[in-house]
Amino acid sequence: MSDARRVVVITGAGGTLGAELSRQFAGEPDTDVVLSDVSDRALEATVNGLPERRGSVETLRADVSEIADVEAVVALAMERFGRLDVLVSNAGVLAPNGRIHNLSTEDWERTFRVNVLGAVNGIRAAVPVMRAQKSGSIILTASVAGLTAWSHAAPYCATKAAVIQLAKVAAVEYARDGIRVNCVCPGTFLSAIHEGLPQEAIDAMAAKHPLGLGHAADLVGAYSYLAGDGSLWTTGSAIVVDGGYAAP
Numbered sequence: 597m598s599d600a601r602r603v604v605v606i607t608g609a610g611g612t613l614g615a616e617l618s619r620q621f622a623g624e625p626d627t628d629v630v631l632s633d634v635s636d637r638a639l640e641a642t643v644n645g646l647p648e649r650r651g652s653v654e655t656l657r658a659d660v661s662e663i664a665d666v667e668a669v670v671a672l673a674m675e676r677f678g679r680l681d682v683l684v685s686n687a688g689v690l691a692p693n694g695r696i697h698n699l700s701t702e703d704w705e706r707t708f709r710v711n712v713l714g715a716v717n718g719i720r721a722a723v724p725v726m727r728a729q730k731s732g733s734i735i736l737t738a739s740v741a742g743l744t745a746w747s748h749a750a751p752y753c754a755t756k757a758a759v760i761q762l763a764k765v766a767a768v769e770y771a772r773d774g775i776r777v778n779c780v781c782p783g784t785f786l787s788a789i790h791e792g793l794p795q796e797a798i799d800a801m802a803a804k805h806p807l808g809l810g811h812a813a814d815l816v817g818a819y820s821y822l823a824g825d826g827s828l829w830t831t832g833s834a835i836v837v838d839g840g841y842a843a844p
């Protein structure tokens with residue numbers, strides 16, 4: 597990374613984790629951010645909730661499953677700030693619950709389009725710019741669901757496993773270009789993604805986390821590490837931050 601200002605792009609910035617990451621990066625010194633989400637309303641809420649802006653904040657509505665949208669977000673970063681140092685591909689959806697044979701083709705396609713194609717599009721949009729700079733850090737939000745089996749959540753588990761593998765392959769493909777690609781695998785932290793789940797389902801999830809359920813704020817340290825110079829020798833990794841969920 598250069599000693600110039602740092603530019604961070606975040607997708608899914610309107611969500612619970614996206615808002616927390618936006619607060620973190622917008623509050624860091626010498627950092628400008630471009631925040632995007634498919635929901636204008638969610639994006640606006642995130643921007644209104646930024647307590648401290650030490651750099652500039654740009655926003656753009658973008659659907660990560662559409663390559664043109666993601667390219668437009670990167671183009672905005674380039675137009676406004678002239679570089680892209682960190683891309684956080686964070687947008688994701690939890691598919692409707694159901695056993696594999698009961699889930700519809702639409703359920704499968706939607707989950708793959710957002711969770712997998714969304715991450716692929718982030719890499720495709722960021723790589724040309726980062727290759728030209730000879731530096732960059734791409735951080736994909738995966739999940740412990742990509743490492744363990746959750747009954748009735750096959751599309752989510754399969755897509756998050758794909759994201760972990762995507763980060764590894766991209767790490768190998770782009771290491772010589774100075775681009776690092778890693779992912780974070782959170783355990784369960786309460787967010788909009790869990791809206792509508794019955795309390796007993798939440799309690800059951802909590803019981804499986806030795807440290808209890810997390811909060812989005814518990815994740816930011818991993819993203820800060822992967823975005824910063826302290827992780828210059830870290831690529832292709834899947835950093836698990838899960839309150840001990842995957843330990844047993």
Ligand SMILES: NC(=O)c1ccc[n+]([C@@H]2O[C@H](COP(=O)([O-])OP(=O)(O)OC[C@H]3O[C@@H](n4cnc5c(N)ncnc54)[C@H](O)[C@@H]3O)[C@@H](O)[C@H]2O)c1
Binds near residue numbers: 687690710784
């Ligand atoms: N909450 C958890 O327990 C948990 C655990 C592990 C991983 N994750 C992952 O963390 C990430 C953030 O999830 P969250 O819990 O903050 O959920 P959230 O629902 O609060 O945030 C997700 C955001 O992504 C946006 N989004 C959805 N589809 C999109 C699309 N096509 N294009 C652009 N934006 C889109 C939504 O509008 C929302 O603002 C997701 O990738 C999720 O899979 C969450």
